[in-house]
Amino acid sequence: MELVEKVGTIQEEHLKSFEEKIERGDAIEPRDHMPESYRKHLMRQMSQHAHSEVIGMQPEGNWITRAPSLRAKQILLAKIQDEGGHGLYLYSAAETLGITRTEMIEQLHSGKAKYSNIFNYPALTWADIGAIGWLVDGAAIVNQVSLQRTSYGPYSRAMVRICKEESFHQRQGYEIMANMMKGTKDQQAMAQDAMNRWWWPSLMMFGPHDSESPHTGDAFKWKIKRASNDELRQKFIDKTVQQAEVIGLTIPDADLKWNEAKNCYDHGAINWEEFHRVIAGNGPCNKQRMAHHKKVHAEGAWVREAAEAYRLKKGQ
Amino acid sequence: MATDTQLASWEVFMQGKPGANYIHAGSVHASDKKMALQNARDTYTRRGEGTSIWVVPTDAIVASNPDDNDMLFDPANDKAYRMPTFYTMPEGAKAI
């Protein structure tokens, strides 16, 4: 009985020290006491973030062999290699929470862990590579800049590293779009078509409206999340509209207009039905993305096995 | 038959420029030292971020327990005589 009470007090003290740290704005480190629900929340969020980086290599990888110049091919390769690196930073950071990489990959393959919905859309033309870099990486940057101040130390440090690398991603995409808009009528139409297809899914990347978002409460209290979905989405819209205007692209939203009083853009309704349909597995490429990941993972098993066998043989 | 694993974890420390301290960059997975170094290079220095890399098996890192912080880090605060400003220098003494 006494022992039970003691355990209770120790747990309370741990929670108190955790909450005080959060309150002061100190980072939480892997060995610090943290509530189980904080750990779980981070495991889910960070592993899904890592999976998104890795799955995100697929739509772009599709264009490496068809890049229109050697310069374009080198840039695309470097960009995709960065995304693989981002996945690795995030898997490592998530591992500090006590989940193994094997478990994370199993959760991805079983469908328990999700990845960003955006990568379930296909990259149909070269202009899509421009739109992905400019809009998809652009939206990701807005989210990731905010996450640099997230409360979990390893996650925050990974975000700082990622943000340094991301600005080239967005600029190379915008450059592709700008060049196409300086080209022939067909090239301009191709750029506008990519814009039309990627704009709305990019807005959906920020997740449901604040009024609908189920995890928001704890994530804010614990400073995992530092800005709301709607705040981040608004930031992205406000900076992107001007960029589109400069190169002559039209935002495919008839209701988009500047709101003088709020000092930001008002936008039209987002098609949440589509968002939920794609999350549920019925987007254009869900099955293809997952099948490809599983295939490559299985085909790489012999390499990992050979590396282990080599280590054992050398007695290391 | 060997079972599939994600290989062992290694911590990566990077020296940003000659003469600087080695700073923790993150971790990688690898089966041996050579692969760990190669993976650390590919993962953490694609833009000239480093001039030298250390890799250490994650298991070999010994970390302090946050519960011991008072014991480990507080005593330094009340030993002002460890600071140069603690001492009174004779009037007129130069370059000390």
Ligand SMILES: [Fe+2]
């Ligand atoms: Fe990325």
Ligand SMILES: [Fe+2]
């Ligand atoms: Fe990126």
